[in-house]
Amino acid sequence: MIAASWDRLRLFNFGELIRHPGRTIMSTAVMAVSAALLVAVLSISGSVTGSVDRLTKGLAGNAELEITGITDAGFEQNLLPAIAQTPGVQTAVPMLRVSLGGGPDRTLLIGADQNVSALDSDLAGPMAEHTRKLTSTPRGVLVGAATGYQVGDSVPIGGGSATVAAVLDDEATNRLNGGHLIAAPLPLAQFLTDRVGKLDSVQIIARPGTDIAELRTALTTAVDGRAVVAEPSLRTAQAGGAIQIMRYSTLMSSAAALIVAAFLIYNAMSMAVAQRRPMLSLLRAIGGQRGPMVRELLVEAALLGLVGGVIGSAIGVLMGRIAIGRLPAAIVQSVEARTEFLVPNYAVPVAIVACVLATVLAAALAARQVYKVAPVEALAPVEASDAAATGRGLRWAALAGGLALGAGAVALAFTDLGRVSLGAITLSFTATVLLCFAATGPIVRAAAAIARWFGAPGALGATTLERAPRRVWATAMTVMIGVAAVVALGGASSNMVDSATESFQSLGEADLYVSPSPVEQFPTGPALPAELADRVAAVPGVAGVHPAQMAFATLGSGRVMLQGYPPQAEDARLGAVDPAVIDRMARGDGVVITRDVARSLDLAVGDEITMPTPSGERTTTVLQVIPYFTAVSGVVMMSLDQMREWYQRPGETILTIEFAPGADPAAVQAAVRAAVPPEIHVDTGATMLAAISSSVQQGAAMSNMILWIVVLVATVALLNTLMLSVLERRRELGVLRAMGTNRKFLLRSVLAEAAGIGLVGAGIGLVIGVAVQYLGTVAIGHAMTIDIVYSASPLVLVYGVVALGLALLGSIPPAMRAARMPIVAALAVD
Template sequence: MLANFSRLKVLNVRELRTHWGRALASVLVVAVSAALLVAVLGVSGSITGSIDRLATSIGGDADLEVSGITGDGVDESMLAAVTATGGVRAAVPLIRTRVTADGQPALLIGLGQNAAELHSDLQTAISDQLDRGSPVTSASDGVIVGAGLGVAKGQPFQIAGSTQVTAVAVVDGPAARRLNDAHFVIAPLALAQRLSGRAGRLDSILVFTTSGKDPGAVRTALTTALQGKAVVATPSFRAAQASSSFAILQAMTLLAASVSLVVAAFLSYNAMSIAIAQRRPLISTMRALGGRRRTIMSDMLFEAALVGFLGGVVGSAFGVLIGRLAIGELPSTMVQTLDARLEYVLPVWVVPLTVVACVLASTCASALAARQIHAVAPIEALAPNGATTADRGSRRLRIAAGVAGAVLLAVTVGVVTADLGRIAIASIALSFIGFSALCFAFSGPIIAAAAAVARRFGPAGVLGAATIERAPRRMWVAMMTVLTAVVTTVAVTGATSNAVDSTVASFASIAQADVWVSSAAATDYSSALLPPGTDAAVAAVPGVARVVPDQMAFATVDDSRVMLLGIAANSHRDIFTSLSPEDRHRLLDGDGVALSRDLGTSMNVAAGDQITLQTPTGPRTVRVLALVPYFSGMTGTVAMSLDAMQGWFDRAGASDLEVTVAPGADPDTVRAAIRKVVAPEAFVYSGDEALDGVASALDQVIAVITIIAWIVVVVSAVTLLNTLMLSVLDRRREIGVLRAIGATRSFTLKAILAEAAGIGIVGAALGLVLGAAIQYLTSIALTNVLSIDVAWAPSPSMIGIGLAALAICLLGSVPPALRAARLDIVDAISAD
């Protein structure tokens, strides 16, 4: 064991220190992938973790939770029915909603007199106040606040911007910090109902079952007792629903992270190929001294595992930092339904899993390159690299690579077209591996094409072409580095652009409304109701020809949080305009509902089937009129007539008004007049602004994906620099001889640049073709995930992106070319 460690330290670790630039580049590649994986998994885990933590901090060991089907909660009268159900030991009513307290986002918690039944952080944090019965049972406007709000004891402050309360106690400590990071306001139940505008309503009822009773049986009994007018589930149900709100973010970042991990594996293969080529003399000497191929190969794989481990650890640290920053920058459309303060909660398994994935990716990819060690003979390998034909690789291996590549592509196409959701997104990485294997299978013609391009640059290009042909394996590695950069930028940025363009196009009809009056900004879902009388006030504005009300709400359907849309005649809502004229009439008449395609798939229903919706007024069985490709960003949308939604879900009023301006009236003037008659909290914007809001909600996702793609390009440029620098170092004597017989520095510089141009141009051309193909597959996969028809639309910008990636990669050829031109003739000729 000690001898093995000494050998690794003397040979492999020393090589890493000597060639620290290449080692650093390899670690950087793996670190980027690790950072992406940790960031993606960390953000997803933080969302569910924050909701779970809040649920546990409030409910403690509660067995069940009764909550509203919509965000309006449940009627307070249900508390008696819950308490009277067999197997229920205690039922604690709660108000639990987001508010603005002293100008800061906070969680408002309303508690009844039996709050002491909660064995949780909430009960621990206010145990002293509960023992004194204040302020939970107080009739005054006194509240308990968490220390995170920065409100002092006795200080009056505003809640929801209009009602003044007084902090009679400020609590802090570990239990309070675990409760929404101490950003909370606790009030008596009646006061909390008044502050939240929910008189006679409860957000939830926490249920504690009798010892020995099966919670599943109690849940069934509660559902029966409540006649299906509320959701009865475990307290963790909210977390499961919350994660569905981030489907698009998870899908897009999963795509980028999976592709990045494959890129890391491929560039690890490149780095190992370079290392083996550079160490051929050392390997041959070890073989001549009796070293076994298996021992040498295992040492190289240890080196790759070390690089993967270091990259995984370093990248995980950066991924944690990125995740912490990302949590605070999530689009408002994704967090508006969450009542918890999002904290960074990294699942314990994320970092170990990421490090293991990085080690496996680096080691497995390097193992393919390390097979070259078997071709190193003790005598032949002492010759300069590229002097023998062994460098071309095994014909049998190329055939196997071609077959494997074709199989991987077939598997990818099968998975993508099988509508397997997010698995299809992850499978896109297989297509990258498959195309890489096919490129290896056809490495001969590809290298010949690169040499032909290099010859186009005159006499210096002829020399560059000869170099390409003499070291085909190394040049193939360099070319694939360029191809990787171009494919990644074209495929990832192109697919993202297609997804955004298709999403915006699917909402195009909302721009046909001249003015929108909404309870939320254009970038958010308008689930709150406008003040009563808003539609009449808007209709009375001069220049208004028509006002069409509609309503939006979040509800639970088949244990999933979905969006409900109540639609009236002449609505510009896309899910309505996408229906046939006959289905529109049937929907408005209340004869059925329309489902978004993703919801229909998850519920396993088709047009013509019947479904049962839980509503606050009891279960409603309705017919599915159509499945519509419609983007909701969640897990689906149900569209129904506005009358049905108002009646079934007990939600009188509207959340949006679609306003048509009379012919001849100035839309800007009418819009300004509308702003004057609506409530201050209402939003007024044009149809174009509404459409722009849809696009801007995805801007942050686009920015993340774009940054990821260009990081890969920069890393590829560094790898190309390493490859060409190795080529220059191996040919120092040859370059010295050329200089000695009259070759100028300019000629030498041009030869190296011509070599790089041949590699880069062919690699970029292949990258554009393969990138467009992968972009097409990704568009199909995103169609299934996002529930809209993502159209594959190659654009001229693809060529610009490819050329930009090529230019950055070719910049990596400049330092080796300058080094070759500046080589001292005497030193070069005397090089070993």
């Protein structure tokens, strides 16, 4: 039996794939596109979290817990004795972790003492191996191979320098920040970075048999709120939050591509079944059973999905590698580790399984159309038979399901559930497909009516459409999803970018910014030189200098951005805060938080919030909850003096400069530039605003690119459907040609079919796209914690027309084939 099944597969299924290379290549290509998109998206998010996880494991080794600083200021080293003496602690390994430089030169400095040898980590071995070199070399450090330093080289660190005692080989440092690493004795690292008496991390090795939960509680008591006690994996979880929004938006676009590809496979399998109808009817007549035929067709479809998934996965890896180097600087900056390209173990299997499932499900629907008819009926065009009719019960079920999902999408979009609200977009598209399935009859009649606008050729095309309702519906849905996805997701993304840019307009009102970080990054440090503010204030033409400080900090199980300002009502940076609240902030009465922080901690105005700080836990009042664009993390605003005291971060990380009335902007900027050190950045408010807007647009660009790929897939779907129509009617077209019908008539007939399907699909897509864009705008507003203004731009029509135009291009090859079909060959069809 197995041999017989294999022979049938080889002769009737695989053989057909080889005999029809065009259809096989098209079907494989669209599944490859879907797989490539999925792998690329999963690789991008996996690279960010995977890089952090790799570094965390490479440093933590066998440590069960880690005590980390609340901000990059770390915590006092005098906590170490209490930590080490906590019952259940076998070894406490202190570390200093400082990021040096930026961009491609970003390097991680690790300072550790002799206890590091207790860790079964990638760092412990090299430091133990080169202990003698480290101690015998003045200010000796170990460097990773990727740094480019050689033994004996001088390495600038902070305000001083160190000497390379040894270079770690590639294998030893591959998992440690990609080799961009400097390892030093703890006292030396503290001295060079001017952080004597400070630690960033303590790795905890527990005694055998210790209850980790109880140990964590005891350590939390020991640090008294001045540090965070958690598993080392907390860093990975926080890194995942930094890229979550980008992952969600691109995954939704990739899912749309996969759905469109499934519709295309349905049409391709319908084409295969139509071409093999004489052979299948003969097999049924001589006793062939439906079951084996269906299974063999599903195996054929699965093979297409498998091959497409494998090819697409390889392409997706290349796409992900290119995209990872173009991540917004703010996302890269928000995680400690260098973002290296890593393909998660699950990415390729998920993409391949998704493609195989999509092809099998689509082929099952196509197979059902043929194998439910009797052998004699199979000799007739299948769509003309009763097998093409959809049961009334199924239509009513689709209608009920569509209405229920539509209502659920509206409720989910308008309920502030944060990023979960984004699920409303997927529910909306699913509801639309179900409702359109229930309305298959009206959709087919509308397509036929449009085709009849083209006169006698259109009447022939309309008749063909009415004979193939399911195929017309599937292709119309393909066009609809392509148009709706571009209109809805592209429009919502555009609204988000516009609203986010508008929310930062006040930043552009400043004349100059002085910061140690480029404008593409958050000004989280290091702190500016102590007397720089006074020096800049003395520059002629400067009317005012307003300091501020920003830092990432751990709050609850996530990260927030701390922002400290000297509260003043006229400060444009506090534009979203009520003037009365600014006065209370100035008095130190409380803090202002963004919506996502309020949601995650279940807080409201007037509630008390307890914040861990290096100076101990601080409890204060929530003065206001504000909308604020927080794609990377939530925000907590407070008085600058309060932030300096609580978080032990003296100074400021950014200066806002106001010019005197009548001053020459170019001259004042040049004077400020000359007054600050060369490594400090001086940028205008317009430059700052443009950089922030560019980062937001960069994050949305990948999703928009995927949407246009969806439209191209829809183009192939329409081509496939019309080609099927031509192949099914070869005898009919041959008779018409024999009766004197000219080639131009047949060409116009096929084009009329395309116009009918395309216009109906695009029309539904425009209406649904505008509606889903509104829901998407509301849902994205909840996810981004910002008030996004819905705007149905006239470009929506342009998107729709362009998408429709691309889809209609798919009608040209089958129309040309119909017009050029030889009369004798067409009449000879069995």
